[in-house]
Amino acid sequence: MNETIYALSSGAPPAAIGVIRISGPRAGEALAQLCDTMPPPRSPRLRQLRDGDGEMLDRALVLWFPGPATATGEDLAELHCHGGRAVVAAILAALGAIEGLREAEPGEFTRRAFANGRIDLAEAEGLADLLSAETELQRRGAMMAAGGELSRRIEGWRDRLLGFAAAIEAVIDFADEDDVASLPADFGNELGALAGDIHRVAERPATERLRDGIRVVLAGPPNAGKSSLFNALLADEAAIVTAEAGTTRDVLERPVAIGGIPFVLVDTAGMREEGAGAIEAIGIERARRAVQGGEIVLWLGDAADKPEGAVLVHSKADLEEPDYAADLEVSAVTGSGLDDLTNLLVERGRAALPPVDRLAFNRRQSGWALAAATYIEAVEVTGDLLLAAENLRSARHALDRLVGRDSTEEMLDALFGRFCIGK
Ligand SMILES: Nc1nc2c(ncn2[C@@H]2O[C@H](COP(=O)(O)OP(=O)(O)OP(=O)(O)O)[C@@H](O)[C@H]2O)c(=O)[nH]1
Numbered sequence: 001m002n003e004t005i006y007a008l009s010s011g012a013p014p015a016a017i018g019v020i021r022i023s024g025p026r027a028g029e030a031l032a033q034l035c036d037t038m039p040p041p042r043s044p045r046l047r048q049l050r051d052g053d054g055e056m057l058d059r060a061l062v063l064w065f066p067g068p069a070t071a072t073g074e075d076l077a078e079l080h081c082h083g084g085r086a087v088v089a090a091i092l093a094a095l096g097a098i099e100g101l102r103e104a105e106p107g108e109f110t111r112r113a114f115a116n117g118r119i120d121l122a123e124a125e126g127l128a129d130l131l132s133a134e135t136e137l138q139r140r141g142a143m144m145a146a147g148g149e150l151s152r153r154i155e156g157w158r159d160r161l162l163g164f165a166a167a168i169e170a171v172i173d174f175a176d177e178d179d180v181a182s183l184p185a186d187f188g189n190e191l192g193a194l195a196g197d198i199h200r201v202a203e204r205p206a207t208e209r210l211r212d213g214i215r216v217v218l219a220g221p222p223n224a225g226k227s228s229l230f231n232a233l234l235a236d237e238a239a240i241v242t243a244e245a246g247t248t249r250d251v252l253e254r255p256v257a258i259g260g261i262p263f264v265l266v267d268t269a270g271m272r273e274e275g276a277g278a279i280e281a282i283g284i285e286r287a288r289r290a291v292q293g294g295e296i297v298l299w300l301g302d303a304a305d306k307p308e309g310a311v312l313v314h315s316k317a318d319l320e321e322p323d324y325a326a327d328l329e330v331s332a333v334t335g336s337g338l339d340d341l342t343n344l345l346v347e348r349g350r351a352a353l354p355p356v357d358r359l360a361f362n363r364r365q366s367g368w369a370l371a372a373a374t375y376i377e378a379v380e381v382t383g384d385l386l387l388a389a390e391n392l393r394s395a396r397h398a399l400d401r402l403v404g405r406d407s408t409e410e411m412l413d414a415l416f417g418r419f420c421i422g423k
């Protein structure tokens with residue numbers, strides 16, 4: 001990792017300001033070449049930027065952060081230049097012409113921060129989520145991980161584990177010396193408490209749900225008004241609506257935030273046993289699969305055919321009263337009952353998402369946390385202490401994997417590939 005990298009870290013030009021970052025062993029040299037007189041460390045200075053031929057490129061605010069106490073853990077320079085397309089292009093070209101510098105890959109600055117121990121994996125994952133956050137809930141969820149709160153909690157668990165392991169080792173050592181020693185009376189309870197603390201966080205809904213959205217499937221017989229309701233909820237004419245039964249053939253998906261909760265609305269082909277052509281029959285099969293994959297299913301049809309757990313919705317409520325007890329009555333045409341429907345979606349959606357202002361894991365993290373808890377629960381205080389020590393070691397390794405101590409290259413490639421260039 002001796003290469004020096006550079007990239008535009010701010011948004012796509014044109015913009016008022018462009019921030020170009022340079023990280024690596026030659027960052028200082030590169031900055032000196034561009035601006036002639038180096039600024040003092042960590043103190044912004046206005047400088048003329050010139051390329052190798054002495055051609056003036058821009059006047060920019062420049063910053064110099066000597067490593068290792070920097071965002072990447074390496075020597076780091078920042079150029080806050082004018083954000084015009086040609087200005088940014090000229091400065092990037094000048095940097096590219098300097099020996100030993102190359103353009104950064106997506107996420108490479110952050111990957112170096114991780115490699116140099118400036119952030120751990122949980123923080124890097126939080127950062128990736130924070131940068132891709134589109135809703136307020138996503139932002140708040142990601143903040144806790146990106147800000148290190150999740151890592152600190154895990155570090156606390158790790159410290160407790162180390163304490164337990166030390167107590168067990170001490171008893172084992174004493175036993176070697178034919179001496180009498182035993183574990184503290186409440187040792188078992190404390191172990192159980194730690195396993196419980198880990199379980200509580202691991203069992204909360206995974207943070208990916210904030211990103212992926214809650215799947216709401218609209219299903220029912222042909223012409224029930226599924227596509228009309230789909231459009232009404234989206235406030236968009238996304239699906240084709242006609243009076244002809246069998247209009248919708250394919251599964252149609254649209255993400256939408258309702259009451260700040262991320263949903264994916266899914267419109268499906270009307271289900272009927274007879275009279276469907278070949279194309280419609282395929283659509284019906286897809287509809288059945290969509291219903292199975294739906295976290296919330298809105299059934300616009302007879303109560304008798306309602307899939308288990310689905311919400312019974314009486315549609316076209318402006319036309320006729322239902323002769324059965326529906327959970328909701330709505331009209332896509334007049335808009336009546338839509339508020340009740342969105343309230344129900346928001347309420348159920350919120351329950352299926354990680355709680356706001358509480359720590360939550362992504363699926364990868366939750367897998368390792370549960371593994372750690374399982375090892376802790378396997379410890380038998382009155383049993384073989386060598387075995388107990390081994391279980392505690394395995395639990396600690398699982399927590400280490402959680403924050404990325406010894407993570408695999410593919411895993412890191414996948415994570416840092418989610419970042420944009422310049423981050
Ligand atoms: N009066 C009234 N008509 C409705 C309502 N919702 C849908 N319609 C009409 O019912 C017909 C069918 O509506 P769609 O939304 O296409 O029904 P669908 O369930 O998607 O139908 P398929 O895709 O063919 O299965 C259209 O003529 C709509 O205008 C409603 O709430 N009130």
Ligand SMILES: [K+]
Nearest residue numbers: 223242244247
């Ligand atoms: K229709």
Ligand SMILES: [Mg+2]
Nearest residue numbers: 226227247248
């Ligand atoms: Mg339809």
